[in-house]
Amino acid sequence: SQQGEEDPQALSIQEGENATMNCSYKTSINNLQWYRQNSGRGLVHLILIRSNEREKHSGRLRVTLDTSKKSSSLLITASRAADTASYFCATATNTGGFKTIFGAGTRLFVKA
Amino acid sequence: EAGVTQFPSHSVIEKGQTVTLRCDPISGHDNLYWYRRVMGKEIKFLLHFVKESKQDESGMPNNRFLAERTGGTYSTLKVQPAELEDSGVYFCASSQAINSPLHFGNGTRLTVT
Numbered sequence: 001s002q003q004g005e006e007d008p009q010a011l012s013i014q015e016g017e018n019a020t021m022n023c024s025y026k027t028s029i030n031n032l033q034w035y036r037q038n039s040g041r042g043l044v045h046l047i048l049i050r051s052n053e054r055e056k057h058s059g060r061l062r063v064t065l066d067t068s069k070k071s072s073s074l075l076i077t078a079s080r081a082a083d084t085a086s087y088f089c090a091t092a093t094n095t096g097g098f099k100t101i102f103g104a105g106t107r108l109f110v111k112a
Numbered sequence: 113e114a115g116v117t118q119f120p121s122h123s124v125i126e127k128g129q130t131v132t133l134r135c136d137p138i139s140g141h142d143n144l145y146w147y148r149r150v151m152g153k154e155i156k157f158l159l160h161f162v163k164e165s166k167q168d169e170s171g172m173p174n175n176r177f178l179a180e181r182t183g184g185t186y187s188t189l190k191v192q193p194a195e196l197e198d199s200g201v202y203f204c205a206s207s208q209a210i211n212s213p214l215h216f217g218n219g220t221r222l223t224v225t
Contacts, residue, residue: 033213042116042203042216043155088155090214098210099168102147102155 006089006106014111019076021106023089024069030092032065033100034074037086046074046087081112114138118204118217126225130192133220137186137206144187145207145214146179150200161187162210173198194224 007022023032031050035043049056049065049072056063062075076083086105093101117136125131137144146158158177159169163184172179176195181187191198201221205214 030211035214035216040218042218043205043214044216045213048213092211099157099160099171100145100214101157104152104154 006087006103008106009104010107010109012109012111013079015079015081017079019079019083019108019110021074021087021089021108023072023074023103025072025089025091025101026070027091027093029067030094030098032063032072033090033092034061034063034072035088035090035102037088037105039085043088076108079108079110081110084108084110116204116206116215116217118202118220120220121218122221122223124223124225125194127196128193130190131194131222133189133191133202133204133222135187135189135204135217137204138208138215141206141208141215142184143207143210143212144181145205146187146189147203147205148200149203149219150197155203158189191222194222196224198222199224 005024029051031048033048034046037043047058047063049063060077065072086107088102088105090100090102119134123131142163144161147155149155157171160167161181164181178190201219203219205216207214
């Protein structure tokens, strides 16, 4: 069964606006990660937040984690056209063996 | 440092044929993972190697899929015989530690006709 589910599936914004993507998951986790994928390329790791952390920043990225609601959000501030990509959340879990589980992603399109 | 490399980048085969995908992880990364993405759906976990041992192969769809990592370096994923539903993008990733972020290759796009 799918562990992480991103919302929305697709998002279109103007350059300079903020983009918020959400992720919900089902089982307990060790950490949650966000990845970015440009078309035709592999996924690139953006940020990792541990299960005992609530918020983390990296440049224009801000990630929050609410383990009581089993949800996370990724905020990209002051978006740029180059931020256009698919964004995936991934949960690292020990349930049924250690593995990192991905969702279906959010497609972000930033219009110049 | 060289990244994760996958070969081929694209493969088009007919139903019933055999295809072997190869992944070269980042040197020194003991953990190697195979994932598959079908038609814009979630990136589905297939299996996880620690060195040459299969740590978790719970995501392998069926016995038509065989993954190996002889010597604990590169890995191969063989599909035999291929079916139409095997089409998708197969990603390989590696990591230094089991809890570390994953480094992905660019994937192999497999099309079974």
